Amino acid sequence: MITYRDLAQGKKAFIFELDNVLYPEKDYLLQVYYLFAHLLEYTETVPPADDLTAFFKKVYEHHGKDGIFERAAAAFGIDDKYRENFKRIHVNAQLPLKLLLFDEVKSLLSEIIKDGKKIFVLTKGNPLMQLNKLKQIDWGSLGKQVTVYFYDELVLQGIKEPLTYLLHHHNFTLQEALVIDRQMQPDDEVFNGEVDYLSIDTLLKKGYSL
Incomplete structure (x- = not known):
């Protein structure tokens, strides 16, 4: 040892x-995905934030972070205009948990x-x-x-x-x-x-x- x-x-x-x-980087990224999902639900009413958050978590665990927005956009019909929001939250997210x-x-x-x-x-x-x-x-x-x-x-x-x-x-x-x-x-x-x-x-x- x-x-x-x-x-x-x-x-x-x-x-x-x-x-x-x-x-663990995942502790940051999963909270970023949570925040983005809630932003999208608040703005568009769909998809439900819990569903999108669960999708992000599953994709991250199986495929990692690369291309995760594209996968979510294809699965939930997310407009590409939200890509910048997604990137911005990665940079300046105020996390719920330390x-x-x-x-x-x-x-x-x-x-x-x-x-x-x-x-x-x-x-x-x-x-x-x-x-x-x-x-x-x-x-x-x-x-x-x-x-x-x-x-x-x-x-x-x-x-x-x-x-x-x-x-x-x-x-x-x-x-x-x-x-x-x-x-x-x-x-x-x-x-x-x-x-x-x-x-x-x-x-x-x-x-x-x-």
Whole structure:
């Protein structure tokens, strides 16, 4: 079983992705679908929000999020003009329920903080949507200790290697960092940069102990 001490040897900076790493992305998306379904029922009276929400949930569980609006539109006759509403809710949804950290990740973050190490989130995707998710996570006291960077925003600023930029900006070497992401294989910047990498699946599947 992996322990914090196994991960912490020689490490001073821990860099996390967001979706399906800190929390389950489905907890955000299913609430987005719920909100959209209720918006559509309020606006058009049909389809019933409960029916559409149940459809979204079933499709997501079997096929994932890609093309889910098209599937719902075909099944319920939803006008394409609502596509923009669907996209907009993804970005700025005010969720009925807070997003909860994975228990294992919450424990890991606590240990990192107790040990005086630094925690970063470096997340890819629409920065506005990722920020909206981050604001709605139930961090407790942990949130004050987390520094956030948006990968796509840094790239737009002309920074070709956001991870390397982040570490150098905070005076950490590549060897002092551990990247925790959702992929089984790291991306090129991690692979070529001599930065240690851990798939979150390893942590969640095999368990974690303090």
